[in-house]
Amino acid sequence: VASEPDAGALLTAAAAGDRRATGRVLSAIEAGGPTGRELERATFAPSGPAWVVGLTGPPGAGKSTIGGILAARLRAAGERVALVAVDPTSACSGGALLADRARLSLAPSEGDDGVLVRSMASRHALDGLAPASRSVVRALEWLGWGVVVVETVGAGQVGTGVAAACDTTVLVLTPESGDDLQAAKAGPLEVADVVVVNKADRLGAAAAVATVTGEVGAAGGREGAPEVVATAALAGEGIDELVAALGRHRRRLAEPAGDGGTVKEHRRRRALEAELEARLGAELTRVGARARAGPGFAEAVAGLVAGTWDPARACELVLGPVLAAGLRAPGDRPGEGRRGRDGRR
Ligand SMILES: Nc1nc2c(ncn2[C@@H]2O[C@H](COP(=O)(O)OP(=O)(O)O)[C@@H](O)[C@H]2O)c(=O)[nH]1
Ligand SMILES: [Mg+2]
DSSP states (O other), X not given: OOSOOOHHHHHHHHHTTOHHHHHHHHHHHHHTSHHHHHHHHHXXXXXXXXXXXXXXXXXXXXXXXXXXXXXXXXXXXXXXEEEEEEOTTTTXXXXXXXXXXXXXXXXXXXXXXXXXXXXXOOTTOTTSOOHHHHHHHHHHHHTTOSEEEEEEEOOTTTTHHHHXXXXXXXXXXXXXXXXXXXXXXXXXXXXXXXXXXXXTTSTTHHHHHHHHHHHHHHHOSOTTOOEEEEOBGGGTBTHHHHHHHHHHHHHHHTSBOSSSSBHHHHHHHHHHHHHHXXXXXXXXXXXXXXXXXXXHHHHHHHHHHHXXXXXXXXXXXXXXXXHHTOSSXXXXXXXXXXXXXXXXX
């Protein structure tokens, strides 16, 4: 890695359409270092004009294929489209990334400045969308990418985080998705805005569409129940219907939500709430781990064994110094933590 890039210069170049600079902005945000945090702050603009579309569903359902086709369609309609694949497998092998890139030959021509493809690892993301991915999506919006399509692998509870962070969520299933459909009931199916039954060229497609339609109805009476669309993406079938369904949902986003704002504003507020909650949880987990690893823990156990402290008091005594030290571990601050710890010995 070269020297720390200047955040301001990078942003200016990226905003002017420099793809290399854009890549470096996103990489820095993903890496989470000082430059990344500066860029994250600079590009954080809630309720941007962009349309963020999430594609979720089990592996192999056709998310990348559909994402590529949608990108091509939207590009042809004059949009600047960024495709972000949050892929837990692409980190190590790069194989999935290559496959996804290759598949995009279906879509926009190489060298088209209006399409950007980005792949990133979903580190520690239980919901399939790591905090860094959300910041990357926001940076893309800020940089003027009018449509951001985010692909994440998701089934069951995994995948609902995507919905929380997207304006329009598409769940992609296949006729073979029986088990996935059962799993999806607990999560993605409840939050999907459009459900795609892809690989409609395969056996059982009509039955699958009927089952999904039934499920969606059974979930029932819900305001804005998802539309179900059958596609055979490789053959290009059902794509017009999918594009139309997405367009209807996009228009719905501009309608009033009843709380004074639009549906989109309402969703984004909820997404930010969920994101803040997740960050709070992560911080608290870190604080707890630090308390567990600190010297106070053994002391507290000794106190409990001796009957000097009761558990509630012991907890206070262990947590007190950790909380007083602030959110950052002493070791995070250069030249401080180590000395402090050694001093105790
Ligand atoms: N038969 C059939 N295969 C498809 C269709 N759409 C995608 N595929 C294939 O299914 C495989 C997985 O597709 P991919 O887009 O990578 O799925 P992802 O893992 O959800 O991103 C690839 O080999 C695709 O070519 C379809 O409509 N019909
Ligand atoms: Mg894929």
